[in-house]
Amino acid sequence: MPASSARQPFPSIEPYASGLLEVGDGNRIYWETSGNPGGRAVLVVHGGPGAGGRRGARKTFDPGVFRIVLFDQRGCGESLPHASDPAVDMAHNTTEHLLADMEVLREQLGIEKWVLYGGSWGSTLILAYAQRHPDRVIGIVLVGVFTARQREIDWLYRGMRMLRPVEWERFRLGGSTEYRDGDLVEGYRQLMEHAEPAVREQAAREWCAWEDAVIAHETLGAPGQYSAPADREQLAFVRICSHYFAHAGWLDDGQLLREAHRLAGIPGVLIHGRLDLSAPVRTAWELARAWPEAELRIIEDSGHTGSPALAESIFDAVARFAD
Numbered sequence: 001m002p003a004s005s006a007r008q009p010f011p012s013i014e015p016y017a018s019g020l021l022e023v024g025d026g027n028r029i030y031w032e033t034s035g036n037p038g039g040r041a042v043l044v045v046h047g048g049p050g051a052g053g054r055r056g057a058r059k060t061f062d063p064g065v066f067r068i069v070l071f072d073q074r075g076c077g078e079s080l081p082h083a084s085d086p087a088v089d090m091a092h093n094t095t096e097h098l099l100a101d102m103e104v105l106r107e108q109l110g111i112e113k114w115v116l117y118g119g120s121w122g123s124t125l126i127l128a129y130a131q132r133h134p135d136r137v138i139g140i141v142l143v144g145v146f147t148a149r150q151r152e153i154d155w156l157y158r159g160m161r162m163l164r165p166v167e168w169e170r171f172r173l174g175g176s177t178e179y180r181d182g183d184l185v186e187g188y189r190q191l192m193e194h195a196e197p198a199v200r201e202q203a204a205r206e207w208c209a210w211e212d213a214v215i216a217h218e219t220l221g222a223p224g225q226y227s228a229p230a231d232r233e234q235l236a237f238v239r240i241c242s243h244y245f246a247h248a249g250w251l252d253d254g255q256l257l258r259e260a261h262r263l264a265g266i267p268g269v270l271i272h273g274r275l276d277l278s279a280p281v282r283t284a285w286e287l288a289r290a291w292p293e294a295e296l297r298i299i300e301d302s303g304h305t306g307s308p309a310l311a312e313s314i315f316d317a318v319a320r321f322a323d
Helices: 056-060 097-109 123-134 152-156 163-174 184-191 198-214 233-247 282-290 308-321
Strands: 017-024 028-035 039-043 066-072 114-120 137-145 268-273 292-299
Touching: 039 097, 039 123, 056 066, 056 308, 066 097, 066 163, 114 123, 114 152, 123 137, 123 282, 152 184, 152 282, 163 198, 184 198, 184 233, 198 233, 233 308, 268 282, 268 308, 282 292, 282 308
Parallel strands: 039 066, 039 114, 114 137, 137 268, 268 292
Antiparallel strands: 017 028, 028 066
16 A cells, blocks of 8 residues: 555544552552543553553544553553562562453443453453453454464574574573573573662663564564663563563463464454564464454564554554444
8 A cells, every 4th residue: 555545543642531550469550541431442452561651552543433441561661569670579460460450440440341452462461361251352453463372482582593693692691691501581580580780780681682683674663662661661571571471471381272262253353464573473373263253464564563554454453343
Protein backbone atom coordinates (compact mmCIF):
# COMPACT_ATOMS: atom_id res chain seq x y z
CA MET A 1 0.00 0.00 0.00
CA PRO A 2 1.46 3.43 -0.85
CA ALA A 3 2.64 5.41 2.17
CA SER A 4 0.24 8.23 1.33
CA SER A 5 -2.78 5.94 1.76
CA ALA A 6 -1.61 4.28 5.00
CA ARG A 7 -3.89 4.73 7.94
CA GLN A 8 -2.57 7.19 10.52
CA PRO A 9 -2.61 6.75 14.30
CA PHE A 10 -5.49 8.37 16.13
CA PRO A 11 -4.66 11.70 17.84
CA SER A 12 -2.91 11.70 21.19
CA ILE A 13 -5.31 11.62 24.12
CA GLU A 14 -4.98 11.69 27.88
CA PRO A 15 -6.72 9.33 30.28
CA TYR A 16 -9.96 10.46 31.85
CA ALA A 17 -9.29 8.22 34.88
CA SER A 18 -6.23 6.56 36.39
CA GLY A 19 -4.97 5.21 39.68
CA LEU A 20 -2.98 2.65 41.61
CA LEU A 21 -4.90 -0.56 42.33
CA GLU A 22 -4.06 -2.64 45.41
CA VAL A 23 -3.54 -6.22 44.25
CA GLY A 24 -1.96 -7.81 47.30
CA ASP A 25 1.52 -8.58 48.59
CA GLY A 26 2.14 -4.84 48.94
CA ASN A 27 1.80 -4.32 45.18
CA ARG A 28 -0.13 -1.51 43.53
CA ILE A 29 -0.51 -1.61 39.76
CA TYR A 30 -0.94 1.53 37.68
CA TRP A 31 -4.02 1.62 35.47
CA GLU A 32 -5.68 4.18 33.25
CA THR A 33 -8.71 4.51 30.99
CA SER A 34 -9.06 6.78 27.98
CA GLY A 35 -11.38 7.18 25.02
CA ASN A 36 -15.12 6.59 25.32
CA PRO A 37 -16.25 5.70 28.89
CA GLY A 38 -19.26 3.91 27.41
CA GLY A 39 -17.39 2.30 24.54
CA ARG A 40 -16.20 -1.23 23.90
CA ALA A 41 -13.54 -2.09 26.48
CA VAL A 42 -10.11 -3.09 25.21
CA LEU A 43 -7.23 -4.09 27.50
CA VAL A 44 -3.71 -3.32 26.32
CA VAL A 45 -1.25 -5.89 27.69
CA HIS A 46 2.36 -4.76 27.38
CA GLY A 47 5.35 -6.90 26.56
CA GLY A 48 8.68 -7.50 28.18
CA PRO A 49 7.92 -8.82 30.67
CA GLY A 50 8.74 -5.64 32.52
CA ALA A 51 8.32 -3.15 29.65
CA GLY A 52 5.63 -1.04 31.28
CA GLY A 53 5.24 2.72 31.20
CA ARG A 54 4.57 3.05 27.47
CA ARG A 55 1.38 4.84 26.48
CA GLY A 56 1.63 4.98 22.69
CA ALA A 57 -0.94 2.19 22.29
CA ARG A 58 -3.70 4.72 23.05
CA LYS A 59 -3.35 5.96 19.48
CA THR A 60 -4.12 2.50 18.08
CA PHE A 61 -7.80 2.70 19.01
CA ASP A 62 -10.60 5.02 17.89
CA PRO A 63 -11.25 7.04 21.08
CA GLY A 64 -14.84 7.59 20.07
CA VAL A 65 -15.49 3.84 19.96
CA PHE A 66 -13.22 2.18 22.50
CA ARG A 67 -12.79 2.40 26.24
CA ILE A 68 -9.01 1.95 26.27
CA VAL A 69 -7.57 0.34 29.39
CA LEU A 70 -3.81 0.31 29.96
CA PHE A 71 -1.97 -1.06 32.97
CA ASP A 72 1.61 -1.59 34.08
CA GLN A 73 2.36 -5.11 35.24
CA ARG A 74 3.91 -5.63 38.66
CA GLY A 75 7.26 -3.99 39.29
CA CYS A 76 7.49 -1.77 36.20
CA GLY A 77 6.27 1.47 34.68
CA GLU A 78 4.34 3.41 37.29
CA SER A 79 3.40 0.36 39.35
CA LEU A 80 4.75 0.12 42.88
CA PRO A 81 7.05 -1.10 44.31
CA HIS A 82 9.45 -0.83 41.37
CA ALA A 83 11.65 -3.82 40.55
CA SER A 84 14.67 -1.58 40.01
CA ASP A 85 14.88 -1.53 43.82
CA PRO A 86 16.81 -4.68 44.83
CA ALA A 87 14.86 -4.81 48.09
CA VAL A 88 11.65 -5.64 46.19
CA ASP A 89 10.78 -9.31 46.63
CA MET A 90 10.30 -10.96 43.24
CA ALA A 91 8.53 -13.95 44.78
CA HIS A 92 5.26 -12.04 44.38
CA ASN A 93 5.80 -11.36 40.69
CA THR A 94 4.79 -14.40 38.62
CA THR A 95 2.42 -15.17 35.77
CA GLU A 96 -0.20 -16.34 38.27
CA HIS A 97 -0.01 -12.99 40.04
CA LEU A 98 -0.40 -11.08 36.77
CA LEU A 99 -3.41 -13.13 35.69
CA ALA A 100 -5.06 -12.46 39.03
CA ASP A 101 -4.25 -8.75 38.71
CA MET A 102 -6.00 -8.57 35.34
CA GLU A 103 -9.17 -10.03 36.85
CA VAL A 104 -9.04 -7.66 39.82
CA LEU A 105 -8.67 -4.75 37.39
CA ARG A 106 -11.60 -5.92 35.25
CA GLU A 107 -13.83 -6.18 38.31
CA GLN A 108 -12.63 -2.82 39.67
CA LEU A 109 -13.55 -1.09 36.40
CA GLY A 110 -16.91 -2.85 36.15
CA ILE A 111 -16.15 -4.44 32.80
CA GLU A 112 -18.01 -7.63 31.90
CA LYS A 113 -16.05 -8.51 28.76
CA TRP A 114 -13.20 -6.95 26.86
CA VAL A 115 -11.05 -7.18 23.76
CA LEU A 116 -7.43 -8.13 24.49
CA TYR A 117 -4.55 -6.52 22.59
CA GLY A 118 -0.82 -7.04 23.01
CA GLY A 119 2.39 -8.45 21.61
CA SER A 120 5.47 -10.46 22.44
CA TRP A 121 5.28 -11.33 26.17
CA GLY A 122 1.90 -9.59 26.13
CA SER A 123 0.64 -12.32 23.79
CA THR A 124 1.77 -14.98 26.28
CA LEU A 125 -0.15 -13.31 29.09
CA ILE A 126 -3.22 -12.74 26.91
CA LEU A 127 -3.36 -16.38 25.85
CA ALA A 128 -3.00 -17.59 29.43
CA TYR A 129 -5.74 -15.21 30.59
CA ALA A 130 -8.13 -16.04 27.73
CA GLN A 131 -7.71 -19.77 28.23
CA ARG A 132 -8.57 -19.35 31.90
CA HIS A 133 -11.40 -16.82 31.41
CA PRO A 134 -12.78 -17.36 27.88
CA ASP A 135 -16.18 -16.03 28.95
CA ARG A 136 -14.58 -12.63 29.64
CA VAL A 137 -13.05 -12.19 26.17
CA ILE A 138 -14.75 -10.68 23.10
CA GLY A 139 -11.80 -10.98 20.74
CA ILE A 140 -8.01 -10.98 20.63
CA VAL A 141 -5.36 -9.18 18.56
CA LEU A 142 -1.81 -10.48 19.02
CA VAL A 143 1.32 -8.96 17.47
CA GLY A 144 4.58 -10.92 17.45
CA VAL A 145 3.24 -14.14 18.95
CA PHE A 146 5.34 -15.62 21.76
CA THR A 147 4.29 -18.44 24.11
CA ALA A 148 7.31 -18.72 26.46
CA ARG A 149 8.12 -22.30 25.54
CA GLN A 150 11.64 -23.31 26.52
CA ARG A 151 12.59 -23.66 22.86
CA GLU A 152 11.54 -20.06 22.19
CA ILE A 153 13.55 -18.77 25.15
CA ASP A 154 16.56 -20.90 24.21
CA TRP A 155 16.41 -19.60 20.63
CA LEU A 156 16.44 -15.95 21.70
CA TYR A 157 19.26 -16.21 24.24
CA ARG A 158 21.41 -18.97 22.71
CA GLY A 159 20.26 -20.13 19.27
CA MET A 160 20.53 -16.63 17.83
CA ARG A 161 24.30 -16.84 18.27
CA MET A 162 24.34 -18.45 14.82
CA LEU A 163 23.35 -15.10 13.30
CA ARG A 164 25.02 -12.69 15.74
CA PRO A 165 28.16 -14.51 16.97
CA VAL A 166 30.17 -11.43 17.95
CA GLU A 167 27.35 -9.80 19.90
CA TRP A 168 26.33 -13.10 21.49
CA GLU A 169 29.86 -13.77 22.71
CA ARG A 170 29.77 -10.39 24.45
CA PHE A 171 26.41 -11.34 25.95
CA ARG A 172 27.81 -14.68 27.11
CA LEU A 173 30.89 -13.14 28.70
CA GLY A 174 28.77 -10.44 30.35
CA GLY A 175 26.80 -13.06 32.24
CA SER A 176 27.60 -14.94 35.41
CA THR A 177 30.90 -16.85 35.13
CA GLU A 178 29.25 -19.96 36.54
CA TYR A 179 26.60 -20.01 33.81
CA ARG A 180 28.52 -18.88 30.72
CA ASP A 181 28.38 -22.35 29.20
CA GLY A 182 24.99 -23.24 30.65
CA ASP A 183 21.78 -21.40 31.47
CA LEU A 184 22.67 -17.83 30.55
CA VAL A 185 19.24 -16.51 31.54
CA GLU A 186 19.56 -17.93 35.04
CA GLY A 187 23.04 -16.45 35.27
CA TYR A 188 21.73 -13.00 34.42
CA ARG A 189 18.84 -13.45 36.84
CA GLN A 190 21.34 -14.02 39.64
CA LEU A 191 23.42 -11.00 38.61
CA MET A 192 20.28 -8.84 38.78
CA GLU A 193 19.95 -9.86 42.45
CA HIS A 194 23.58 -8.96 43.27
CA ALA A 195 24.22 -6.71 46.25
CA GLU A 196 26.47 -4.35 44.26
CA PRO A 197 24.65 -1.74 42.13
CA ALA A 198 27.49 -1.68 39.58
CA VAL A 199 27.09 -5.41 38.95
CA ARG A 200 23.34 -5.10 38.38
CA GLU A 201 23.77 -2.06 36.13
CA GLN A 202 26.42 -3.75 33.97
CA ALA A 203 24.32 -6.90 33.62
CA ALA A 204 21.31 -4.82 32.55
CA ARG A 205 23.38 -3.00 29.91
CA GLU A 206 24.75 -6.27 28.49
CA TRP A 207 21.29 -7.85 28.35
CA CYS A 208 19.81 -4.85 26.54
CA ALA A 209 22.76 -4.71 24.14
CA TRP A 210 22.00 -8.30 23.15
CA GLU A 211 18.29 -7.60 22.73
CA ASP A 212 19.22 -4.68 20.46
CA ALA A 213 21.58 -6.88 18.44
CA VAL A 214 18.69 -9.24 17.70
CA ILE A 215 16.58 -6.41 16.21
CA ALA A 216 19.43 -4.41 14.62
CA HIS A 217 18.29 -5.35 11.09
CA GLU A 218 14.78 -3.90 11.63
CA THR A 219 15.28 -0.56 9.89
CA LEU A 220 11.50 -0.11 9.36
CA GLY A 221 10.83 -0.63 13.06
CA ALA A 222 12.62 0.60 16.15
CA PRO A 223 16.22 -0.65 16.34
CA GLY A 224 18.01 0.27 19.56
CA GLN A 225 14.84 0.44 21.64
CA TYR A 226 16.04 -1.81 24.48
CA SER A 227 19.04 0.33 25.42
CA ALA A 228 17.10 3.60 25.10
CA PRO A 229 15.15 3.71 28.41
CA ALA A 230 16.58 5.33 31.53
CA ASP A 231 18.71 3.19 33.85
CA ARG A 232 15.85 2.69 36.32
CA GLU A 233 13.59 1.27 33.62
CA GLN A 234 16.39 -0.90 32.22
CA LEU A 235 17.07 -2.39 35.65
CA ALA A 236 13.41 -3.26 36.17
CA PHE A 237 13.02 -4.64 32.64
CA VAL A 238 16.05 -6.95 32.83
CA ARG A 239 15.36 -8.04 36.40
CA ILE A 240 11.76 -8.97 35.57
CA CYS A 241 12.59 -10.44 32.16
CA SER A 242 15.35 -12.71 33.45
CA HIS A 243 13.18 -13.67 36.46
CA TYR A 244 10.31 -14.77 34.20
CA PHE A 245 12.35 -16.49 31.51
CA ALA A 246 14.53 -18.34 34.01
CA HIS A 247 11.25 -19.93 35.13
CA ALA A 248 9.82 -20.32 31.59
CA GLY A 249 7.01 -17.99 32.59
CA TRP A 250 5.76 -20.51 35.18
CA LEU A 251 3.95 -22.30 32.35
CA ASP A 252 4.13 -25.99 31.49
CA ASP A 253 6.16 -26.30 28.33
CA GLY A 254 3.83 -25.99 25.34
CA GLN A 255 0.83 -25.34 27.59
CA LEU A 256 -0.59 -22.42 25.63
CA LEU A 257 -0.62 -24.36 22.35
CA ARG A 258 -2.03 -27.53 23.94
CA GLU A 259 -4.80 -25.53 25.60
CA ALA A 260 -5.68 -23.48 22.51
CA HIS A 261 -8.96 -25.40 22.27
CA ARG A 262 -10.14 -23.31 25.23
CA LEU A 263 -10.22 -20.32 22.84
CA ALA A 264 -12.98 -21.91 20.76
CA GLY A 265 -15.55 -19.30 19.77
CA ILE A 266 -13.22 -16.34 20.38
CA PRO A 267 -12.21 -14.56 17.15
CA GLY A 268 -8.58 -13.57 16.91
CA VAL A 269 -6.05 -11.96 14.59
CA LEU A 270 -2.39 -12.97 14.77
CA ILE A 271 -0.07 -10.42 13.15
CA HIS A 272 3.54 -11.45 12.76
CA GLY A 273 6.58 -10.11 10.93
CA ARG A 274 8.34 -12.53 8.59
CA LEU A 275 11.68 -10.98 9.65
CA ASP A 276 11.03 -11.36 13.38
CA LEU A 277 14.12 -13.06 14.82
CA SER A 278 13.17 -12.45 18.46
CA ALA A 279 10.03 -14.56 18.08
CA PRO A 280 10.17 -16.53 14.81
CA VAL A 281 6.93 -16.85 12.86
CA ARG A 282 6.61 -20.62 13.37
CA THR A 283 4.99 -20.10 16.79
CA ALA A 284 2.27 -17.90 15.29
CA TRP A 285 1.70 -20.52 12.58
CA GLU A 286 1.41 -23.29 15.17
CA LEU A 287 -1.08 -21.26 17.20
CA ALA A 288 -3.20 -20.52 14.13
CA ARG A 289 -3.39 -24.24 13.37
CA ALA A 290 -4.54 -24.98 16.92
CA TRP A 291 -7.05 -22.10 17.05
CA PRO A 292 -9.35 -22.23 14.01
CA GLU A 293 -11.05 -18.89 14.80
CA ALA A 294 -7.74 -17.06 14.50
CA GLU A 295 -6.57 -15.43 11.28
CA LEU A 296 -2.80 -15.39 10.74
CA ARG A 297 -1.35 -12.39 8.90
CA ILE A 298 2.35 -12.57 8.05
CA ILE A 299 3.87 -9.17 7.22
CA GLU A 300 6.76 -9.69 4.83
CA ASP A 301 8.79 -6.55 5.58
CA SER A 302 8.39 -6.50 9.36
CA GLY A 303 10.48 -7.74 12.23
CA HIS A 304 9.68 -7.79 15.95
CA THR A 305 9.44 -4.00 16.25
CA GLY A 306 7.11 -3.46 13.32
CA SER A 307 6.85 -1.64 10.03
CA PRO A 308 4.27 0.64 8.39
CA ALA A 309 2.61 -2.41 6.81
CA LEU A 310 2.39 -4.15 10.18
CA ALA A 311 0.91 -1.01 11.76
CA GLU A 312 -1.69 -0.87 8.98
CA SER A 313 -2.63 -4.49 9.68
CA ILE A 314 -3.02 -3.71 13.39
CA PHE A 315 -5.41 -0.82 12.68
CA ASP A 316 -7.44 -3.05 10.40
CA ALA A 317 -7.57 -5.90 12.95
CA VAL A 318 -8.62 -3.60 15.78
CA ALA A 319 -11.39 -2.10 13.64
CA ARG A 320 -12.95 -5.57 13.35
CA PHE A 321 -13.87 -5.37 17.02
CA ALA A 322 -15.27 -1.85 16.98
CA ASP A 323 -18.91 -2.95 16.69
